[in-house]
Amino acid sequence: MxxxxxxxxxxxxxxxxxxxxxxxxxxxxxxxxxxxxxxxxxxxxxxxxxxxxxxxxxxxxxxxxxxxxxxxxxxxxxxxxxxxxxxxxxxxxxxxxxxxxxxxxxxxxxxxxxxxxxxxxxxxxxxxxxxxxxxxxxxxxxxxxxxxxxxxxxxxxxxxxxxxxxxxxxxxxxxxxxxxxxxxxxxxxxxxxxxxxxxxxxxxxxxxxxxxxxxxxxxxxxxxxxxxQRTVYLTKEKPESGQTEIQAGENIDVPKESVADANLSEKDPRMEELISLMKKEKLYLDPELNVGDLANKLGIHSHQLSKMVNSQLNRNFFEFINEYRVEEFKKLATDPKNKHISILGLAMDAGFNSKATFNRIFKSTTGLTPSDFRAGFKF
CATH class of the missing domain: 1.20.1070.10 (Rhodopsin 7-helix transmembrane proteins)
Structure with a gap:
């Protein structure tokens, strides 16, 4: 020995x-x-x-x-x-x-x-x-x-x-x-x-x-x-002057509604810009999208964006982005042109990078498994 x-x-x-x-x-x-x-x-x-x-x-x-x-x-x-x-x-x-x-x-x-x-x-x-x-x-x-x-x-x-x-x-x-x-x-x-x-x-x-x-x-x-093991935090960030760091997971108790149905007229104009940006550029298709990337697109600090999503949509950033990915998967899965593509392939095309994460998020969002959802459509 x-x-x-x-x-x-x-x-x-x-x-x-x-x-x-x-x-x-x-x-x-x-x-x-x-x-x-x-x-x-x-x-x-x-x-x-x-x-x-x-x-x-x-x-x-x-x-x-x-x-x-x-x-x-x-x-x-x-x-x-x-x-x-x-x-x-x-x-x-x-x-x-x-x-x-x-x-x-x-x-x-x-x-x-x-x-x-x-x-x-x-x-x-x-x-x-x-x-x-x-x-x-x-x-x-x-x-x-x-x-x-x-x-x-x-x-x-x-x-x-x-x-x-x-x-x-x-x-x-x-x-x-x-x-x-x-x-x-x-x-x-x-x-x-x-x-x-x-x-x-x-x-x-x-x-x-x-x-x-x-x-x-x-x-x-x-x-x-x-x-x-990869580095988790690749960039060094400092709060802008006059800003204080927002605690992770900070939330305001408001009724949860889908992003698509959110009443944007009652929200921060920056939220309207965010929703518009997500729809036009489909940034959620990037499997490694983070709050800093999206904040840079909007020209605001990442902590501001995180707080804005939490308070106005009652979501964290992870839930916000993956909800778009779920909707993208639904569109792809119900398109007859994609009937030959596997569920995992469609999930990857929608921005997910893990089968386990995709299955868990899809089930929690829709109440159905991806297989059950796709089986409901006959091409």
């Missing part, structure tokens, strides 16, 4: 070098590079400890604890860099790694023990005294704390992008939830394995091997998805 761990460490270093040489690196990529090196050290420790290279196994165990503590702050910081516009790795953000110092402080009583006493704690886990208990609780608290904060970041992000983007694919970061679940799974199996070792049902080697394998699987998933 130590050889497999060493190979995984080498692979992690190679992946880090690939990320370093990646074109157009952003802050998120740089955080991922540092995190990848942390994984490389993590995987190498089993090999180094088993052969007592440089340090004794118990000292490598101390370093392993530091590496484990750092994983979830890396996850949180990486997620924050993707979900926050103009993110900077300033002192406040880097201070999250202060948990590493807290862990080290809790481990000091353990370091003051004799080598024999520390070996006894590692290999004879019949009783868990404070030398072992306090560092473990610190590690557990750090992991749970940052996993919860990461989930909160993702929930807020997935709500916010619907006020700025007309699509979700590749920017909703749903895959990071899988990372959170992966770390949560590792926490659970670690405690189960620790209990089995304490009961002398399995050996500490078996425990370390099973946990390291799960960590390897999780790492390669992180590396693959992280390498292919």
């Amino acid at each position: 130590d050889i497999i761990s060493a190979v995984a460490s080498v692979n992690a270093i190679i992946i880090a070098l690939l990320l370093i040489n990646k074109k157009g690196k952003n802050v998120s990529n740089k955080i991922l590079i540092a995190w990848t090196f942390n994984f490389a050290l993590h995987f190498s420790i089993l090999f180094l400890a088993s052969r007592a290279i440089l340090l004794q196994p118990v000292n490598w165990g101390f370093i392993l604890g530091i590496v484990l503590v750092a994983h979830t702050p890396f996850l949180f910081l990486y997620t924050k860099s993707l979900t926050q516009r103009n993110f900077k790795p300033d002192f406040k953000n880097l201070s999250y790694f202060g948990f590493v110092l807290i862990y080290i402080a809790t481990f000091i009583p353990n370091l003051m023990l004799s080598q024999e006493a520390r070996m006894e704690l590692v290999y004879n886990k019949q009783n868990m005294d404070y030398h072992t208990f306090v560092p473990m609780i610190t590690l557990l608290f750090c992991q749970v704390y940052f996993l919860i904060r990461t989930i909160i970041l993702l929930i807020n992000h997935q709500h916010r992008i619907k006020s700025e983007f007309s699509y979700e694919e590749s920017i909703n970061l749903a895959w990071i939830k899988h990372i959170v679940y992966g770390f949560a799974f590792i926490i659970v199996i670690s405690f189960i394995a620790y209990g089995l070792v304490s009961a002398q049902i399995i050996s500490i080697y078996q425990m370390d091997s099973s946990i390291i394998v799960v960590n390897m699987i999780l790492f390669f998933y992180i590396a693959y998805r992280g390498y292919n």
Whole structure:
């Protein structure tokens, strides 16, 4: 198992070098590079400890604890860099790694023990005294704390992008939830394995091997998805003078009506211009249309446009654009000229870029599945 761990460490270093040489690196990529090196050290420790290279196994165990503590702050910081516009790795953000110092402080009583006493704690886990208990609780608290904060970041992000983007694919970061679940799974199996070792049902080697394998699987998933993750916020925006930023999802409770039936005479003239622009130029056919693109066409700030759509149509930007796409699909699907084109093909022609998103939006908008809708027309 130590050889497999060493190979995984080498692979992690190679992946880090690939990320370093990646074109157009952003802050998120740089955080991922540092995190990848942390994984490389993590995987190498089993090999180094088993052969007592440089340090004794118990000292490598101390370093392993530091590496484990750092994983979830890396996850949180990486997620924050993707979900926050103009993110900077300033002192406040880097201070999250202060948990590493807290862990080290809790481990000091353990370091003051004799080598024999520390070996006894590692290999004879019949009783868990404070030398072992306090560092473990610190590690557990750090992991749970940052996993919860990461989930909160993702929930807020997935709500916010619907006020700025007309699509979700590749920017909703749903895959990071899988990372959170992966770390949560590792926490659970670690405690189960620790209990089995304490009961002398399995050996500490078996425990370390099973946990390291799960960590390897999780790492390669992180590396693959992280390498292919696109930047969410491509442009830097500043509010115009006299304007304040509008909170994502801000809404005014007004009756919801279709865009086509909206009474434009009672609305902001800019809304009339917006509706006219959408009808004439069919901007919704762009599958990656965002609020900034549309705001530039109107010559207003993106926050103004988002607020205008929310307050006057009781919709977020995502719903506003995709409603046009649904109507476009209806026109295409009921045109005899298109009877040979598949439903997915028509959805793509209407501006959608995901089958799952199209099916969900169409069903929520019309109450029918796309197949049921098309089956109602006989050519």
